[in-house]
Amino acid sequence: MAAAGNKQALMSITYDIVAGDFVRGGEAAGKLKRVLQQLGLGANVIRRTAIATYEAEMNVVIHSYGGQLSVDITSETIEIICSDCGPGIPDIDQALQEGYSTASDDVREMGFGAGMGLPNIRRSADEFSITSTVGEGTQLQIRILHKAGE
C-alpha cells in the first residue's frame, strides 16, 4: 500500500505482541489509543483505530506465534501494519466472512474468536489489505484517514 500522496511518517511506533498472552492482549491497542488522544485526533478516528488495532492484536495473540504492530502517523493518515509469524490463512475470502473463525473452543469460551475480527477491521478501516503465506504468517495493512486535527 503506497502511502497516501507522499506523506511521510511524522511519528512511528512499534509494539511487540506476545502469542497466547491474553492478560496483556489489548495493551498495544490501548497504548496507541492514548497516543492518538494526546495528538487530539477526532473521537471517531480514535475509535475506529482502537477497534481495528485491538482486533488485529488479538488475532496475533490467538492465532500466531507472535508478531508486531507498527504504526506510522502522517499528517493525514494512520498507517498500521500488523504482521505475525504463524500458520497463515489458507482461504482469506472465507476468513473475511462474518462469523467464520478457526479459534479453538476454549478460546471461544473466553469470549474471543467469534469470527468478527477481520470483518471488524475491514469495517473500521478506510483502506485494508491482507496477505498471508501458509506456514509463514500474515500481514494486515490498515489505513485510517484522520484529516489532521479534525
Next chain:
Amino acid sequence: MSKLQPYFHSVALDIENCKGCTICIKHCPTEAIRVRDGKARILETRCIDCGECIKICPNHAKIAIADDFDALNKYAYTVALPAPSFFGQFQGPDVTVGKILQALLTLGFTSVYEVAKAAEHVSLAVRRYVEQSPIRPLISSACPAVVRLIQVRFPDLIEHLVPIQAPVDIAARFAKEDIMRKYDLKPEQIGAFFITPCPAKVTALRQPIGLENVWLDGAIPISTVYAKVLRVLPYLEDTPELQEASALGLLWGRASGEEDAVRAPKQVAVDGIRAVIDVLGEIEIGKFHDVDFIECQACRGGCVGGALTVQNPFLARVNLERLAKELPPESSLQLEKSFEERYNAGDYGLELNIEPRSILKLDDDFTKAIEKMELLEKTVAALPGLDCGSCGSPSCQALAEDIVQGLATEADCVFVLRDGVQSLAEDLLELARRVPGSISHEDEM
C-alpha cells in the same frame, strides 16, 4: 446558586489541613491533582468531582463546598429532596421511611419529595429509551461523575449515554410544579434542596450537563443533615402518609438498583470508578456490543458509597434493603396516563447535548501536538519510571506531560535532581583540586 463561574468545583482543598503528602494524587481517576510548593492543587479542567480524594485524604484536607441550612432562609417555601441513599444511613428496627421524612420536616423544610419517586419515572423512561434506541450498549447518565468522566476521558462514548435526566432533576421539577399549583407560588419563591450523597451532584447543579433549566436550588450534604435527623428520630411517630416511593425507586440508592428497575434484556451494573474506567475502555474497543444497558456508578456500592455519606456503605445497603421490604415493590406509574404524556412530550429527556471535554490532547494544533509527543517520549525516557510521586505529579508519565506543557521541570524529579547535585558536586571537587599557578603545591599542606 450562580452558574457564572467558568469551572465551578464542589471538591476543593482546605489548604490549612493539607500536608502535601501526595496520597491523593495517585487516587484521582483523571490525574487532576498535583502537589506543588507542599500543597495539593486541583487542575480545574480535569477534575470530575467524583470525591475520591475526599474519601482518601487522611488529613481531611479535601472538602466539598455545598449548601448549609442557612440557604433555606432565602425562600418562602422549601422542599427537601432526599436521595434514596439517605434512607440507608439510619438503622434500627424502629426506623421507617415515614419517620425519616418527618424528621426532615422538623428541621425546617416546608415539605418533602422523595427522589426515589422520581427514580421510578426515570426507570420507566430509560426502559422505554432502551427499547427504542438502536445504540448498544447504552450507558446510564444518572451518575454525574461518570458523565464527566466520559466527557474528559471517553468522549467518543458520549453517544452511548442515555439522554434522560437524573432522578434528582426530575424530582426538583415535579416537586416545584406541584407546589406552584397547590399554593399559587412563583418558582423563585420555592427552594428545592437535594440531600446529596456526593459532591458531583453539587457541581452538576451549578454547572449542569445537558440541562438548560435547573429546577434545583441547592444541595446539602447527607453528612450535614445526618446528625440532626439522628437526634430527633427516636421521638417521632411514624407518618406513613408522607412516604410515596416504592421499593423500586428506593433501591436506586445502592449499586444495581437502577439495573433492577430498568430490566433490559442483557444488562450489566458496574460500581467503583476503577471498574467503570476499565469497562468504558472495553466498550471503546467494541466489547459489550451485545449488552443493552450498563449502569455505571463512580462510587463503590453505588450512591451509598458517596463521599458525603456517613454510614458504612455495606451497612447502608442492608439498611436500605430492609426499608424497601416494607414498601410496595413496584411503582404504579406505568399504569398512569401521565407517564406516557410526559414521555412523549420529552419531559424526561436532556435538553442539551453533552459536549466532549477531552483532557488528554497535548495541543490543539496537530503539528505542535506531534512535536510535544516527541519531546514527551524523550522526557519519559529520562525519568526513572518509579512513579514515586515525590515530584508532586501522579506518575513519571504525568510529570513528563507537565514538563512538556511547561507546568514543571525535570528538576522536580528527586532522582534527576540528585544526579544533578551529584555531578555538580563532582565538578566542584574537580575544580577545588585545581591549584592556580600562583599558589605553590606546598602551600596546600
